[in-house]
Amino acid sequence: MVEGVTDAGVHRVALRVSPRLAGANPGLVKISPRWAATVQVRRQGVQLELDLRDNLQAVLYYAGRYEPAVRRFLRSELRRGDLVLDVGANIGIHALAAAQRLKELGGGRVIAFEPAADSVAKLEAGVARNDVRLEVVPMALGERRELASLKADSRYDEADAGVRSLYGDGEVVQEVPVVRLDDWAREHALDRLDVVKLDIEGAEIAALTGATRTLKRLQPRALLVEDKRSESSARLHAVLDECGYRATGEVLDRNAVFRPELRG
Secondary structure, X not given: OOHXXXXXXXXXXXXXXXXXXXXXXXXXXXXXOOOOOEEEEEEOOEEEEEEOOOHHHHHHHHHOOOOHHHHHHHHHHOOOOOEEEEEOOXXXXXXXXXXXHHHHHOOOEEXXXXXOHHHHHHHHHHHHHHOOOEEEEOOEEOOOOEEEEEEOOOOXXXXXXXXXXXXXXXXXXXXXXXXOHHHHHHHOOOOOOOEEEEOOOOXXXXXXXXXXXXXXXXXXXXXXXXXXXXXXXXXXXXXXXXXXXXXXXXXXXXXXXXXXXXXX
């Protein structure tokens, strides 16, 4: 918790906790992913049930914060009445905080896309526990409607929910429905979108490709997109450029901020 006071300290905790870097932390004793290890805590102003076998949740538990720069951005960016879309919401660390912030501001709406059944259950429990307005959509976003395999990451323990993806190289966790945001937005008469957070472990380009009409039509004022893969960064920026968005140069915990391009 002392380490977690600074952003650099949160990063150091993440490096110690990560199973992928276990060799660099020989003195660290890890909880077996085969054991149950859940705790109920208050972190970043939100009541959560955390599974300490999961890398992401363990960082939040031990450091007291997770992606603090993203958290600050959302708190400062959100306005009363906003509609926020969190794609890859996991257990709701940012989605629940955004919903709580909008509640403080006087109202708003958060929609969280999360395909993993266990994470969806925690999200829904978090909504009830924190008494906030948050709609959970148990689907993944992509460039076509289909049923796809959600896979684990072989570099991490099997209980690491935060690193699962449609492009993982580990065991299949479950089959999940995939939908285009353009189709979902039309079917649900979505007429407003203000802030989008997109962090889906390498599937960002596919999700954005299936969301181009929605982004052009509703013009959210801020997109926060994970951009940590050098081999796909140019393509990611090109897709957003086609939608009329430019990177601001802000990178928050490996998430790049994009805003609509002002055209003269």
